[in-house]
Amino acid sequence: MKVAESIAEFRKLRADLAEPVGFVPTMGYLHVGHLSLVREARERSASVVASIFVNPSQFAPTEDLAAYPRDLDRDLALLEAEGADLVFVPEAEEMYPDGYDTWIAVEELTTRLEGASRPTHFRGVATVVGKLFVIVEPQIAVFGQKDAQQALVIDRLIRDLGFAIELVVAPTIRESDGLAMSSRNTYLEPDERVGATVLRQSLLLAERLYADGERSAKMIRSRMQELIASEPLVEPVYVSLADVTTLEELETIDRKALVSLAAKVGVTRLIDNIVLPPGEGLL
Numbered sequence: 001m002k003v004a005e006s007i008a009e010f011r012k013l014r015a016d017l018a019e020p021v022g023f024v025p026t027m028g029y030l031h032v033g034h035l036s037l038v039r040e041a042r043e044r045s046a047s048v049v050a051s052i053f054v055n056p057s058q059f060a061p062t063e064d065l066a067a068y069p070r071d072l073d074r075d076l077a078l079l080e081a082e083g084a085d086l087v088f089v090p091e092a093e094e095m096y097p098d099g100y101d102t103w104i105a106v107e108e109l110t111t112r113l114e115g116a117s118r119p120t121h122f123r124g125v126a127t128v129v130g131k132l133f134v135i136v137e138p139q140i141a142v143f144g145q146k147d148a149q150q151a152l153v154i155d156r157l158i159r160d161l162g163f164a165i166e167l168v169v170a171p172t173i174r175e176s177d178g179l180a181m182s183s184r185n186t187y188l189e190p191d192e193r194v195g196a197t198v199l200r201q202s203l204l205l206a207e208r209l210y211a212d213g214e215r216s217a218k219m220i221r222s223r224m225q226e227l228i229a230s231e232p233l234v235e236p237v238y239v240s241l242a243d244v245t246t247l248e249e250l251e252t253i254d255r256k257a258l259v260s261l262a263a264k265v266g267v268t269r270l271i272d273n274i275v276l277p278p279g280e281g282l283l
C-alpha cells in the first residue's frame with residue numbers, strides 16, 4: 001500500500017493503478033463502517049484508493065474540527081489490512097493553499113435536514129469531494145448510507161457536473177446494540193452511550209408502525225419524538241420523514257421515504273436514518 005501527502009505525488013502513484021479504481025473518502029479514525037466501504041470498493045474495482053482528510057471547510061467555527069479524533073498510523077494499518085492500494089493523506093494547506101477561492105454549492109437539496117442546522121456544511125463537503133474526484137479520477141466512489149443526505153448531495157454533484165463516476169451507497173454498520181458506528185461515538189460518556197441507543201430504537205419504531213400499515217408521517221414523527229423524549233440525555237435536533245429524492249417533508253408515506261434524525265447527546269451530535277419501505281436502497 002502506497003501513501004501520498006501531496007497532489008503531485010498522488011498523481012504519480014495513481015498512474016500505476018489497475019483500472020477501474022474504486023474510491024473511499026474518509027475523515028479517518030476508521031471503524032468497521034469505513035472498512036466495509038473499502039471492502040465494497042475492493043469487490044467492484046481492480047484498485048482501491050482511500051483518502052483521510054479532516055476537511056476544515058465542512059466544519060462551522062463552533063463545531064469540533066480541533067477535537068475531531070485522529071490516529072493516522074492505526075488508520076493506515078487498517079486500510080492496508082483491508083487491501084487498499086493507495087491512500088491520500090493531504091494536509092489542509094495542500095487542499096486549500098493560500099488564496100483558495102473556489103467552491104461547489106449544491107443548492108436546494110442542502111437547505112433541508114443537516115443543511116438546515118449546518119448551513120455551510122455541504123458546501124465544504126461538495127467542494128472537497130469534487131476536488132478529490134478531480135485528483136483521484138475514480139470510476140467508482142463508495143459512500144455510507146449513515147450520512148444519507150451527504151450521499152444524495154454527492155449523487156446530485158456527480159450528475160450536475162458530469163463526473164463519469166458510479167456512486168455506490170453502502171449500508172450503515174452498527175454496534176451490537178444498534179447504535180450506528182461513528183468516529184464521534186468516542187466522545188460519548190458511558191451513560192450517554194447507553195442513552196444514544198434510543199435513536200436506533202426510534203427508527204425501528206417507525207419501521208414497525210409502517211409495517212402495521214401506518215402511513216401518516218405526522219403520526220410516525222410524533223411517536224418517534226415521544227420515544228426520544230423518554231431518554232433525558234438525548235435532545236433531538238430534527239426528526240424527519242421526507243421524500244428520498246427531494247428531502248421535502250411528507251404528509252403521507254406514499255412513496256420511498258427517508259426517515260432521518262439528528263440529536264445532541266451531551267456535546268455530541270449524532271445522526272441516523274432508515275429508508276421506507278424497508279429493504280429499499282437510498283438511490
Ligand code: AMP
Nearest residue numbers: 026027028033143144146147172173181
Ligand atoms: P467520515 O469519516 O465520517 O467522513 O465517513 C466517511 C465515509 O464513511 C462516509 O461515506 C460515511 O457515510 C461512511 N460511514 C461512516 N459511518 C458509517 C457506518 N456506520 N456505516 C457505513 N458507512 C459509514
